[in-house]
């Protein structure tokens with residue numbers, strides 16, 4: 001049951017829906033892609049826009065520079081982290097909220113139905129399409145909407161907020177761990193609990209709270225051969241071809257059934273206990289949820305438990321792409337001179353990025369030797385992120401569960417997420433406080449994919465959920 005103050009806040013969010021959607025449209029229009037140097041200015045614009053929005057509401061914040069990074073051979077400035085305080089009443093709890101303002105790359109030519117950086121509405125389905133709508137601009141604006149709505153109806157926010165919005169999450173959160181370490185006794189001092197809204201429901205109907213994330217280790221495997229791209233009629237059968245070498249190696253990483261072929265990887269995984277196994281039985285989930293989310297019938301198994309564990313508690317290896325390969329329409333008969341294969345491993349307890357890099361490097365070096373190629377091979381490991389697991393028997397989770405029941409009228413599922421948010425473990429370890437993931441969007445939102453969307457109802461109710469969670473956590477013990 002909502003208190004009169006909570007009710008006032010929730011009603012204001014409903015009444016102000018159009019303005020909140022307009023705010024999301026503005027944010028989506030800034031193409032803050034962190035992984036592509038050409039969009040770096042947009043990342044800075046996005047940071048400025050967010051800081052201005054927070055400052056206008058009375059938050060005290062600043063942009064913290066993180067130094068430079070090497071991207072595509074250029075030394076460029078990392079997108080800044082926004083650190084802001086809203087309220088500092090010693091009688092109130094202080095909640096740290098984190099989100100990211102950078103997004104995955106998106107081009108209309110990837111297959112989007114609309115321009116990815118223009119929020120586009122489908123009135124019939126109530127969906128808003130646009131890159132970053134669900135990951136993670138909708139959720140971070142949720143926090144701003146919460147502050148604004150409280151002011152509009154004259155209800156005091158029942159907690160102090162510490163806000164940390166970064167602009168490199170989609171590219172490994174470079175520089176953020178060092179900032180957290182440096183600021184642990186300064187900006188991050190005195191927090192009671194942490195909340196991140198940056199993942200998704202398990203299906204499309206029932207909300208969830210999430211207490212685990214997989215880690216990630218990303219690799220780039222570069223094969224260099226001839227000095228320039230060659231004519232395959234003239235040089236096919238004459239030279240070692242980089243793409244052939246790359247295919248040979250990449251085909252030895254994982255089977256079509258998802259079994260990782262790298263010796264030593266599966267041995268790093270913590271064994272499954274009977275108690276944990278039971279948890280996957282009670283999660284409300286069907287294989288059809290995967291079908292709906294993927295727009296296909298391609299689940300790796302028909303067993304609910306196996307699919308859930310494949311996402312939440314076992315590692316996976318995905319092949320992402322090949323830079324330098326001919327990918328245009330037509331039949332260009334070229335031998336690419338240099339190709340870079342990209343793949344990543346999602347990590348679960350007790351895997352660490354260091355251990356995974358060690359076994360992957362050893363295996364790829366061995367397999368490379370077996371090829372007997374005269375090309376050159378180089379394997380680069382990007383900064384890795386460790387897996388994270390939190391204790392859900394904490395007031396932070398009880399508060400979120402109560403708020404979910406008020407907003408959605410159901411008890412949320414308790415899930416683990418297959419994706420990664422590198423800073424989660426850093427916050428948990430360095431700040432030593434309980435961390436909760438409180439998702440806004442649905443499993444079929446298409447994060448990282450074409451036609452990413454956020455349902456209007458998830459944006460509006462999700463904002464109400466974030467606000468009511470703050471009310472519940474303020475009094476929870």
Ligand SMILES: C[C@H](N)C(=O)N[C@@H](Cc1c[nH]cn1)C(=O)O
Pocket residue numbers: 135136169170171172198199216218418419420421422447
């Ligand atoms: C779950 C979160 N919304 C997300 O999408 N995280 C990314 C993080 C990433 C990307 N590259 C390296 N880390 C993910 O899980 O892919």
Ligand SMILES: [Zn+2]
Pocket residue numbers: 104135170447448
């Ligand atoms: Zn993402």
Ligand SMILES: [Zn+2]
Pocket residue numbers: 100135136169198
């Ligand atoms: Zn995200």
